Amino acid sequence: MNNNQKISLLRYWTTRYFITLIIGLIVVAIVSVIWIRHTNLEHRLNVTKYLAQEIADRFVEEQSGETVPREGVLEYIQERQSIIGTELDPIIYIVDSQGRVLSNPFEREPFPSSEVFPLSILQAESEVQRIELDNGVQSYIVKRPIQTEGVTAGWVVIIQSANQLTQMNEEYRLLAIMLASLALIGWATIYFLSRKLSKPIQDVAVAAKHVQEQNYNFTLPENMKEQEVHELVHSFKEMSSRLQQLEALRSELLAGVTHELKTPITSMTGLIQAVRDDVVKGEEAKDFLDVSLNEANRMKTMVADLLEFNSFAANAIPITKEKYEVNKLIKEILHQWKVANDEEGLELHKHLPEEAVHAEVDSIRLQQIMVNLLNNAKQAVKGKGMVSVALEKKAPGWIEIQVEDNGPGVSEEEKDFIFERFYRGKNKKYDTHGLGLGLPFSKMIAQSMDGDLVLKESTSGRTIFTLKLPVQNQPEEKAEPS
Structure with a gap:
């Protein structure tokens, strides 16, 4: 690949802006996914706490000093699926204060023995705990106490898979649509802005080639809104106009200088030729020679001025102050x-x-x-x-x-x-x-x-x-x- 190969300004900036935009959107997507997952988890854990409290309050009663679960827990959970916003697959335990399992509505047994619930979980201070079940599934345990006359008579324990609590298929789709739309809109905006910026610069480059070929017949856009682009176009117009004037002036001045140097030579040649051919004699011949000498001195002065000017322009003559x-x-x-x-x-x-x-x-x-x-x-x-x-x-x-x-x-x-x-x-x-x-x-x-x-x-x-x-x-x- 040729490292000196040039690419257009439009392609150069559009490509780099688009890559920068994509990287930025990827970072935004990662941060958004992490934030949404965390928000969903917090929200669904709070809803699970609410469900556990509802079960403790509505579906458990005290009879003859014993905690007795009531019917309807399964139907209640199914009615609340829309609240959590996901397919529920909970494991629910209603246990007494000693950890004996009184009810398991969904009839699932994540622990080896379903007769006694692990007391370590029930006695932990936190109401929400993350554990790994025997089948290797990461899950969250939410427990709420069953209170009877100020005494904890038992517990309602809900075990929910971590994947279900954090799943957000719909959110992923919305996020993907939003980021794709932003990428498309951003690329289109960058493309059109870069094109608008590069167009007058390209016009100036084309005009510069015309000037290089001494062709000053070109047009450039007027009334650019961007100050820098306007100044560039305006300055180039002024420069090309100035160059055109100087080019015409150069041709005229070259002809003038040539004429100034040629005139005394022509005059001297004619006068000396007349004297040599004896066209004039005596005093008149002397006058012809005097005129020729004056013309020679005038030409000598002009050449000296030209040499001195060139020497001074080249800093060859010092100034003594x-x-x-x-x-x-x-x-x-x-x-x-x-x-x-x-x-x-x-x-x-x-x-x-x-x-x-x-x-x-x-x-x-x-x-x-x-x-x-x-x-x-x-x-x-x-x-x-x-x-x-x-x-x-x-x-x-x-x-x-x-x-x-x-x-x-x-x-x-x-x-x-x-x-x-x-x-x-x-x-x-x-x-x-x-x-x-x-x-x-x-x-x-x-x-x-x-x-x-x-x-x-x-x-x-x-x-x-x-x-x-x-x-x-x-x-x-x-x-x-x-």
Whole structure:
């Protein structure tokens, strides 16, 4: 048998639940039989005591100082068979105080001598005794005294087989019917509940195979009442929808990256071919070579960015964190960026707290993040608008650096993808060259410094990116940025 062979969830749980149910019902049956037998025995012994007392009171009388049994005992016992609820086969003795047998209505002799009843039984304190008769039958003896003027004149003794006192054929049948019904109802309930539970899981498994084959055309049940099953189905739907979007995005981004790398190569090839074939000469040829060199440098930069991103994603580039006064660090970064991007119509505002704010960061990596965010803001306003940088203390132990612009903002359908590698917005892919690694690279750097980079808000006319960083509890001596 193959141990790795799998069985269906329905069969697995139904079989095990049913086996557990049967074991439970067997235990219940054993306990019930023991309890019913004990109850029947107690009940029938009490009825036997009652019969013995009735015989002592109604069928025995005192005449001339002697105990004399009356007729009718046999008929009385037969009338009372329905009370005990079983076929009576009693042995009845009416004996005097010396143990001499005065009457034996059923004419049975369980003892060797029926003339004298064993005194040991009569003199025992217990009214109910269990003994083994000479024929080996386990029996119960019930005795009741015959009282005359406060004196025990004799005894009524009833001997009844233990099997007859505990027999319960009808009870066995009822118990068997009840347990069989419970087993059938339990199995049916388990089967239908397991089937109801396994059906959506099976549907999800089938859908997963479709997704594996990149086929996203499938349907899954809606509005499941079970919370866990509903969450499973809903999460799988969200996952498959996300995978479908990412698959489409991947194809689009691959085409975009290919285009970005192919364009400078095509341009350089044409320009260099023109120079080589003497199509252009002199200063014009130099201009062609300068353009080719610029295109080569641009392609070199894109390849370097791609290599650096892959290295960082593989944790191959370490982060070196040192303690800095973040206010001064941001001022220096903004000053350098302003010098390199001094364009007419572009306004740069900064809002920094007067008190010193210290944090443990990698200054070079922080500058990469800030420059990327500032460049994105500049591209959003197309070089003519407002870019604002603010440093704020937030929750204890955290600061936020917010970069805001008044550009057109990010559309709702693009917000979920802006941190995806190689993604560029619909407008940006036509207006700006690049591989779409700036934001995902910046987010990765922020997380490596125990912080995060998020899109806080983006509407028409306002976009805010927030860089969250942990701060030092105790201010330390300021360190100048390198």
